Amino acid sequence: MKYQYQKAPNQWELSLFTGLGTTALDAKTLAKDVPCQAACPAQTDVPAYIDAIAKGDHAKAYRINLEDNVFPSVLGRVCTRPCETACRHNWTNVSGPVHICHLKRAGADHTPVLPPPLSPWFVPTQKRVAIVGGGPTGLTAARELVRYGHRVTLLEKENHLGGMMVDGIPRFRLPLDQVEREIDLIISSGIEVKLGQNVDAAAIRRLKDEYDAVLVATGTVKPKALDLAQGVSGLLPGLDFMRRYNQGQIEHLEGDVVVIGGGFTAVDCARACARAARRILGSDHNVTITYRRTEHHMAADLEELDEIRFEQIEVRTLATPLKVNTQDGAVVSVTFQRNKLSDKLGSDGKPAIEAIAGSTFDLPCTHLVVAIGQDADWSILPEDLRPEASPTVFTAGEFQTGSSDVIHCVADGKDAADRIDAFLTGQKRRTHHVTVDLVESRTQTGRTRDHDLQRTPAMPLLDLGARVDSTNEVALGHTDAAIQSHATRCYLCNYKFEIDQDKCIHCDWCIDVAPRACIKRTSRIFRDADGAPTDAIEATSAEKATFIYIDSNECIRCGKCQRACPTGAISMRKMERVACASEVSLHDLVAGARAEGKLPQNGWTPLRAKM
């Protein structure tokens, strides 16, 4: 045949034009394009719930969060927000990331009546699983295992569930009722709960015989001790302090307080001390938090550091405790040495510490809170009971990974449930894929550049005077107008703009209207083994341009290119991470829902592969 030219292959970043993408390429593209979702340990579908909030459907936003991260209301307050660090706004805009966490809370605050428990995925299996530890990991695993169809018994040492969410985080950051209602929702899905169970190695051995599987998720309960001081009065391990504070046992602290540590517990302890020591009401006693690295390395973000200072807590960084000075068996001061950060990294991946000779100073104090971390108590799991030796025993959460945070525990709990189910049923019963939907909307994503460039209001905070009552939540929650403003700032990265090279005529009009260097003339695109683009050579002239290529890392979903394209080569498709029991059943489900009119008919044809 004449005039059948050899052309470079078309460039797609999804394995199909519309349908269910099941390849590694689809997963990689979703991860690259939706950085917030990829950064979330629980893979929360952030753009979907933010879009729901923007459209005023808070209940839907809550459901999405409930499905993905189990504790929307809790995480909307205390999440460590890896998503916000990953947000595309960080590098495409100058006003910082979308306040994803606050929006999650908004969705929860506007959902006064929680939905019924999530329905199970599979029919009952009659398999029984015991979970030791009723913290975020255990609760998450329990919920997911019930949805897998297993019978779950949850054993908890304390007389309440919630673990660190109840004991380790102060009420002024996370009100108790918010935790309780979400725990209740999980339990009401049919979980047997046994409180006050002090589980030791012998008990686990019994559970192992009695149940088909045992999950140990007891978290980190052993505080790391400062070798400088043992058995002195006035010295409190951070976690103990926080537990007692939350239980109302510490109402007042007389005298100066020094908190050692820079993690979440240390920061929470310092803020609790500020209340207990009544400094915020004008008492003369000092609360000081000391940390051996800089503020940058502390668990608190800049916003919280501002609040710490506002609560009149002194922050001393780059100081290592050398000696705890006592008098009559009670703490009177701590001697610190100034240090600097080395260029080299320490074993924990943070900069190593270098002492500055002759730079010691004393900080007088009556109370010393040591919050330098905690470890798991592995004594409850002797060698022969550990997962390596005992296949029906599983570990998860902080117990396994060391201290982390709620969102990582949730993710790990879900992972544990998947592992346990795979063990119990001998197969991986749920897989994750990417649905790709062609969106042909006159208004595209419905967003304009105005939305991207909004200056958004800050979170309103409680008056200082009202903070004395430590159950008063400090972050008050956004107004409706502010929620709308924050929510509409999201670029909606789950929409993908791509150029069909077979339709593209290289007119460069898209490049002319593009607000960023997001569309490039390229000669060659390099791809990895899965077909995901890794690099490209930019073309210096029209002759050298093989492709006009949208760099989805830079794409801010403004849609200008699609509107400018004279040949309709640019498509807008929506990607969504879905879990399904099997590909076939999902297809049937989607097709059925479409037929019944429950889903829009916007050109979605299952597996209509175009490439």
Added chain:
Amino acid sequence: MQRKMTFLLRSEEEEVKDAGLTLDFDEMARKGVMSKEEKTIAKWYGIYSSRQAGNHMARVVTPGGVMTSAQARNIATLSEKYGQGVLNITTRQALQFHWLKLGGLPNLLRGLAEEASTTMHGCGDVTRNVAACPLAETCPYRRTNVLPWAQKLQKELGDAPDLDNLPRKFKITLSGCGAGCAQPYINCLGLVAVERQRNGKTEKGFQVIAGGGMGWDPYVGQQLFSFVPEHRVVDIARAVALTYRDTGDRFNRATSRLKVVVNLHGIDQVRAWVLEALTEEGKATDDLETAPFEETGKPYPDRPLSELDDLAGTDGKAVVRLLVPRGEVTHHQFRQVAELSEIYGNQRVYTNNRQNLEIHGVEPGQVLELKDKIQALGLGTEGFFGIRDIVPCVGTTYCPKAVTETRSLHDLLLPIVTQDKYKPVDKKVLINITGCPNSCSPYRIVDIGFRGMRIREEETGSVEGYEMLIGGDQKAFGLKLGEFKKTDCPEIVETVLDTFLKVRGADETLTQTVARLGLEPFQQAVFQ
């Protein structure tokens, strides 16, 4: 200072338009720069940025494609002074200056005003140059002379303050008969003169066609009214423009033309809106008809312009047409044409939609003499509306939007199509070449149409190419033969024409042959 947040779904152009910017060209000339916003608004003044940075194009509005010889001389002089002596004729019968520098623009605009010419509304989201049959005044098939109506519409709609911010451009054309030489089916509003007998009297009027358009999504215009009395034309056109103003998409400029409104809402809805607009303006609607009727005018051929050579018009005078290769004349040629029109013609210079010039009102006895003079100028006198009358858009020579150098394809094709073997089909094939999908040279409505694109190679870059259509007509667009590299196009055109010679029926145009036989014989010959 915060950006003004409106959250309105509207294009950036709409934001600029809303800001209500007016331009002082002297001030811009003094500053030496034109901002992005000023460039947007400059279009209303007929000024467009060229492909070559720092250069501008100015489009002179010539309703119906007519200018006086004095205007033509003036334009030639201004072109020499400010535009490197280059003038281009457009397919909508306007004239373009190129290579204009910002510093020269104010004087150019003032210079044009001296002879009552203007570039105002040459571009922009307004009623553009109103086109008409080139032979409006003298064609033997015409029902009425549409030229005065074209000039009237330009004035009434172009100067109306409430019509100077439309969603996008609005194009009107008038045809003297149903042959549609002025292309009524591919314009926003096409007015076709008709006549009929009522109660023993001849009634003259117009058939109104709306919603045609080229571009990537082409639409054939649909009948809005089958008959409106001749004197109602301005009312109707204004009502359509008002309807368009209020219903066109202002978010996406690719879907903002009237053709999309008509296609999206249906012609019946648009008609209802137009009637509403007329009523709101206090105009009558009872004499507008939609029912079919018997047209009683003189039968016309399929392509009158191909058949009429040195036409002896209704006034007994001849029309002499000047074949302008690539649609571009020099200031010298243009001045001479103006002079020839003064000596031999009616002191007017005409442009037509094949990017050629015409001199009307020539004594039949002087035609040969005039032709000699024209040839001496380096312009053609034969082959109008035929195979050698290839119409390329300006392409990458000037246009920032084009992707191919259409004129070089024109030059490649010319030696092929002028071969002796194609003499028999000389008047049966029209070729248009456009450098981008905007179709300034409407490639879908002719026998052979080329649309510029690039063809990518094996990861080493790309080369100029064309999508090639054959068998197009105003009402049935061409069919895609394939996408070819530019260097292959001459060979393919030759193959297509050879095939056409073989398979054509008596007196058929290529389009008629394709309509009868389909693409297949041509595909077979080309791809074999």
